[in-house]
Amino acid sequence: MGKQSMLKAVGSSETGTFGGSLMKALLIVCFAMAIGWIISSFLPRPIPENVHVYFHQSYLDRAFQRADRSYLATGIEGIVTFLTLYLFVTWKSKGAVTPNMSAVGPISSRSALLLGANLALQCCLLLVVVGLPFAWYKGYYLEKTFGLSRLTLGGWFLEFIKGTFLQLIVYAVIGGVAAFVIVRFPTKWSYILTILFFLGSILVAYIYPIVIAPLFNKFVPLEDETLLSEVKGLFAQADIKVDKVLVMEASRKTARSNAYFSGVGNTKQVVLYDNLIQNQPIEEIKLVLSHELGHWKLGHILKGVLLTTVGTFVILTAFSLAFGSSGATLSTADFQRLFLYLVLFCMLASYALTPVSSYVSRKHEIEADLFSLELTKDPDVFIAAMVSLARANLSDVSPPPYIRWFAWTHPTTLERIALAEEFRSSLEAF
Ligand SMILES: [Zn+2]
Incomplete structure (x- = not known):
């Protein structure tokens, strides 16, 4: 009724x-x-x-x-x-x-x-x-x-x-x-x-x-001189002007490691977890950062909103x-x-x-991965960084296909490693 x-x-x-x-x-x-x-x-x-090669x-x-x-x-x-x-x-x-x-x-x-x-x-x-x-x-x-x-x-x-x-x-x-x-x-x-x-x-x-x-979290500007100059070099190489690189004090709350890019216009910033800086070598941090720059350069936030x-x-x-x-x-x-x-x-x-937005998000992540590979031209570091990130986050490196299709916003770790291997072959072909 x-x-x-x-x-x-x-x-x-x-x-x-x-x-x-x-x-x-x-x-x-x-x-x-x-x-x-x-x-x-x-x-x-x-x-x-090949999973046992890495894990x-x-x-x-x-x-x-x-x-x-x-x-x-x-x-x-x-x-x-x-x-x-x-x-x-x-x-x-x-x-x-x-x-x-x-x-x-x-x-x-x-x-x-x-x-x-x-x-x-x-x-x-x-x-x-x-x-x-x-x-x-x-x-x-x-x-x-x-x-x-x-x-x-x-x-x-x-x-x-x-x-x-x-x-x-x-x-x-x-x-x-x-x-x-x-x-x-x-x-x-x-x-x-x-x-x-x-x-x-x-x-x-x-x-x-x-x-x-x-x-939810405390943020401080990145102060490590060596890392900061490496970061600035990377930004210059990617032709990006960024004044805000922040470190999130995540280690008080979690063992997880990550980095992200957020903001629009003058609130744009790159955030690195302190765990990432403490536990990973500088080359891997730069790789993670260059992936975030990829999102920035390719306008992924705006595309996501659209x-x-x-x-x-x-x-x-x-x-x-x-x-x-x-x-x-x-x-x-x-x-x-x-x-x-x-x-x-x-x-x-x-x-x-949800599967539609997950699909588009995975496409964006692949684009950002390719951007980072092209910028750093170092598939070995890319693979090492993916393995370190997976270990820090206890990631499911090979999820059930349906769940991956439905909700995976990123390609799986093994897919990302395969992308780097492909990139290596394309480098060697030249
Ligand atoms: Zn990403």
Whole structure:
């Protein structure tokens, strides 16, 4: 009954039926994808013969064991999350509205803003509570068991709380703005929200290094004179002007080693984990850095934002086509249903589209790897750096193919090594 009245209010009965079927189909696709994920976490993985050239069997056993446990938890988490949100949306759509809001007469854009923020907060809190055991298991228990985390349980929980607060703010803002736009511009909301999403993503990418990252970690400028002059030489060689190379004090929290590039315009910066500087030779640090410069030079942040904007446009347009955007004025109860369906639809559709974003991300990583190989012309150092990074992070160097296809944002360590070998052959050919 609840669904029926919403569909009548937001579109013709035909589009409404189509919307209902589309939602069901999407739910089934997401379930099937998550089940596939769980099954593949139990299947034997392909182990290429050359793996033992780079990794000892005892390393592989530990890495695979950690990875398999983490995959299983992720698969179950997906199913539990869809189910919880689906039940919540169905229950909330049965007509219940906040008592102090009138269910009679069309909703104003101002009340929609408040209701949207409120509903988004409720969804976010629900997802946080449901996700907590998985976050603890993957982010604390497994990290601790396999010697990666150096945090206490209290320290981990503090990080979790900080992350949750940030998430709640983001959800409330997005929910409020989206609700306002939907009611204020009933026929054009999907276009307007896409543009706002793009601008918001650029803003977040801009403020991330100066506002968000410092909430979680301490950063200091790179001071090691030798390394700094090597780094500057590398930048000059790549014809890149960078004034910000920062060191993240990661070693207090983790044994993991990494580097990343973030920011837009004048907040652009390269960040190296202190673990990387302490544990890896200077040639390998330069290699890792040149990979990050590749992302910079090739505009991968902007390309990533553009891609998610296209994804957002597709999802919002599909929703507005399926559920109708007749421009009819909605009552509070109808709006609440429409909004909750939109939340569920966005979550399911972005899960189903994960393989697309993973694929594009892997392409970008390959481009950055090639950039670093061309800049350094040293496949041996490249391979050594990949092996060191894998060891420091206890990486799954040969993940199950389905899981790699679905969620691997980087090529696997063995694929990256193969790329360097290929590059070596091409060097020798000249
Ligand atoms: Zn990268």
